[in-house]
Amino acid sequence: MPTTKxxxxxxxxxxxxxxxxxxxxxxxxxxxxxSDMETGIYYGYAKVDDGPVYKMVMSIGxxxxxxxxxxxxxxxxxxxxEADFYGSLLRTCIINYIRPEQSYDSLNALIDxxxxxxxxxxxQLDLPEFSDLSKHSFFNxxxxxxxxxxxxxxxxSL
Numbered sequence: 001m002p003t004t005k006x007x008x009x010x011x012x013x014x015x016x017x018x019x020x021x022x023x024x025x026x027x028x029x030x031x032x033x034x035s036d037m038e039t040g041i042y043y044g045y046a047k048v049d050d051g052p053v054y055k056m057v058m059s060i061g062x063x064x065x066x067x068x069x070x071x072x073x074x075x076x077x078x079x080x081x082e083a084d085f086y087g088s089l090l091r092t093c094i095i096n097y098i099r100p101e102q103s104y105d106s107l108n109a110l111i112d113x114x115x116x117x118x119x120x121x122x123x124q125l126d127l128p129e130f131s132d133l134s135k136h137s138f139f140n141x142x143x144x145x146x147x148x149x150x151x152x153x154x155x156x157s158l
Contacts, residue, residue, distance in 0.1 A: 002097040005036035011044065012037065012094040013138050014073070018048075020086045025073045033060065039071070043121030044095040045134045046077050049088045053134045054079040055125045057117050058094060064103035065110050076114070078122060093133055096124065 016029035039061030046056035055078040062068045075092055098117050104110040124130060 006038045009034040009037045015091040018088050018090045024075045040100045041098040042094045044093045047091045047139045048085050053139050057121045061101040
């Protein structure tokens with residue numbers, strides 16, 4: 001269960017160029033995460049370049065199974081792309097928390113956990129209270145605004 005501080009950080013908007021390797025975002029984008037935001041598995045929406053908005057699951061942290069030494073944000077978009085999209089602009093809206101990050105005894109156990117996270121996120125993101133965020137101006141505007149007309153500042157400097 002996430003802390004109230006973590007829930008207070010959500011939704012969190014981030015955008016940046018997709019980089020090759022374990023992480024999708026550069027360290028500059030990762031460094032913009034609120035200090036109160038716990039590491040763990042989250043869900044929300046993502047958009048690559050000018051494409052459609054898709055559901056996504058994101059791991060934020062050190063990925064203990066792989067023993068990463070650098071904090072990362074890894075996005076898994078619930079869509080099969082025909083090609084990789086390294087170098088593309090990725091916009092993400094992190095909506096809610098699923099679970100803490102953890103290590104696993106085997107790769108198969110990790111894959112099972114990821115599949116469970118995907119199934120949970122897929123169901124949750126169909127709920128009206130979340131699905132409205134897939135239409136948020138962040139995904140379509142150069143200077144996205146909240147419902148009061150205030151500019152939204154994302155987790156990157158793009």
